[in-house]
Amino acid sequence: MRALVWNGEALRIVPDYPQPKPPVGEALIQVLMAGICNTDIEITRGYLGFTGILGHEFVGTVTEINDDDQSWIGKRVVGDINCACAQTDCVYCNQDLGRHCSQRTTLGIVNRDGCFAEYLTLPVRNLHEVPAAVSTRMATFTEPLAAGFEILEQIHIASTDKVLIVGDGKLGLLINHALTTTGAAITQVGKHPHKLALAQANGCETVLLDAKTQSRLAQQFDVVIEATGSAGGFNFSLACTRPRGKLILKSTIAASHSIDLTPLVVNEITVIGSRCGLFSPALSYLASGAELTPLVSHVFPFEQSIQAFTVAKTKGELKVLLDFSSSDQSSSE
Amino acid sequence: MRALVWNGEALRIVPDYPQPKPPVGEALIQVLMAGICNTDIEITRGYLGFTGILGHEFVGTVTEINDDDQSWIGKRVVGDINCACAQTDCVYCNQDLGRHCSQRTTLGIVNRDGCFAEYLTLPVRNLHEVPAAVSTRMATFTEPLAAGFEILEQIHIASTDKVLIVGDGKLGLLINHALTTTGAAITQVGKHPHKLALAQANGCETVLLDAKTQSRLAQQFDVVIEATGSAGGFNFSLACTRPRGKLILKSTIAASHSIDLTPLVVNEITVIGSRCGLFSPALSYLASGAELTPLVSHVFPFEQSIQAFTVAKTKGELKVLLDFSSSDQSSSE
DSSP states (O other): OOEEEEOSSOEEEETTOOOOOOOTTEEEEEEEEEEEOHHHHHHTTTGGGOOEEOOOEEEEEEEEESSSOGGGTTOEEEEOSEEOOOOTTOTTGGGTOGGGOTTOEETTTBSSOOSSBSEEEEEGGGEEEOOTTSOHHHHTTHHHHHHHHHHHHHSOOOTTOEEEEEOOSHHHHHHHHHHHTTTOEEEEEESOHHHHHHHHHTTOEEEEOOTTHHHHHTTOEEEEEEOOOSTTHHHHHHHHEEEEEEEEEOOOOSSOEEEOOHHHHHTTOEEEEOOOOOHHHHHHHHHTTOOOGGGEEEEEEGGGHHHHHHHHHSTTOOEEEEESTTSOOGGGO | OOEEEEOSSOEEEETTOOOOOOOTTEEEEEEEEEEEOHHHHHHTTTGGGOOEEOOOEEEEEEEEESSSOGGGTTOEEEEOSEEOOOOTTOTTGGGTOGGGOTTOEETTTBSSOOSSBSEEEEEGGGEEEOOTTSOHHHHTTHHHHHHHHHHHHHSOOOTTOEEEEEOOSHHHHHHHHHHHTTTOEEEEEESOHHHHHHHHHTTOEEEEOOTTHHHHHTTOEEEEEEOOOSTTHHHHHHHHEEEEEEEEEOOOOSSOEEEOOHHHHHTTOEEEEOOOOOHHHHHHHHHTTOOOGGGEEEEEEGGGHHHHHHHHHSTTOOEEEEESTTSOOGGGO
8 A cells, every 4th residue: 555654764655555454453444534733744853753654633434343343344434543552450541541551552653553544553442433514624633623622621711711822823723623612712822814813713812923922911811722833832831821820731842942940830830731632522523513624724635745744844834634535546555 | 137138149147237117017027047948049049130138937026016906016926928919909819829919029039128137027917926836946947848738739639649759858858748748658759868868757768869760760650749959850750750640840940941841741741830838737737746857957046147058058958047046136236
């Protein structure tokens, strides 16, 4: 099968990558569409040292099940990217926190080939059927949107809270969608007027970053979400958080920050790391008719995925999708 | 009066510093004993840019009240170091969080002369009478012990939690005292066998730091308290916190850290800055007969306070106290 492979030095389309066989308990899934995430880009900069097929945001069709329950075959699915041990004596799996299981592999990120290929395998227990009301294109947002909803699994945001989302990239805008469900007053700060316009269309205040923004927003917010994907975002976000407020960190980047932790201690701020989320709230939100189409910058056929990566790295772009249905997939299996 | 003054460049005893007059609502307090804190030492390294009389840990006797209620006169007191606006429209003062009031001054730290002098003033509402059962020497621990108890105001520690205190300095050992009240299993890690012995005497496990400690303790603890007062402590503490665990930061130091925030995000760790606490739990603990005498390294008469500072900065020392009663105080007023 064709697959987009990162070998630690270069990204290339491998035309004859061996098609995976699902182990017991797993499904073989034919990929319909996939999304490029900043984490994929960070991996090509050395993040986590992963090599193999990249990609973890996908929608696909189940073509084979190595398990008793064959009812999944033919269904359109998305899948949790963390493959946990699911053992009864695992402290994390026991609490529905398989995404923290120490034995886990992670699709396209840790010890498991990803979804930028014609086929992938995932445990059947990771699968979620995509509701008929949700298009394949919208369903590719399930995983990153779930990461936005993860914030609401971790903390309570009251409708009276003042919330700031720092960063107007695709993750920041998906977080915007998730947090509008709280009814809180949301402000989004970023560098791109055309992206901020999407937050504005979602009913939020927006602030275009300039030299005075930090002092103007200093200590103004009960909850601040750092979603810039850049090393500078932390210090800015910390400055905007009120004493005893909460700062949620969503960026995973392959770099150390120079951080003065004093304001964190003096203002007794709570900083909460936040990563992958559960798929159900995201699928429910998508099924409710949420309109994320403006978040798609480009859709490339899979054979142009190298070019798609280059575009995805370009400042100002939003989500770049890879479409596996728009080319002849049988030719290279 | 005599006072120990930091002028931004040097520390010196000023023999004829003007004795303060209490404004309306404030008390004049004659200092009996005071403790040197790491924050005092950090200020002499540039922390917060404070100049004036240093010191915020004290026990004293009320000698004058500029207010209706004269019943405080003659009482032995300790005092909250944060002097808040106490206005009804202050969002922090309204919630008993005067220690976060944006208008606050802080004894010997921000815009208010401290307690390394024969007299100080504080608002009457900041005062707490020292119970008769608590010696003056023990009562000097009220403020730093309250900082330890502050952790229990911020998070719940269950008796089933595994807790690690990183650092065996005076703050780390006072935190040890505060957290033993939870019944949780506490491990203290540090560099000084004679200090760790105090934690051990308190019923805790101890670990002497070596090159393998971090990998051995990696992700082992539900709650980790960073109390090293050093830039390296954060990364070590983060590594010891289990996924979804809590890391409490107590160190205030005048330096930036180089920090890789990725483990914080990937493991969804909650980092909570923690500073000053309420005095009541600390005074109750002291009144219950807690034995903190081994935490006192030295007691110097006030006239030797420069020397006392040098000793307090020496690695391996614990609390250094200044005794105002052991010299002739009337001579210099």
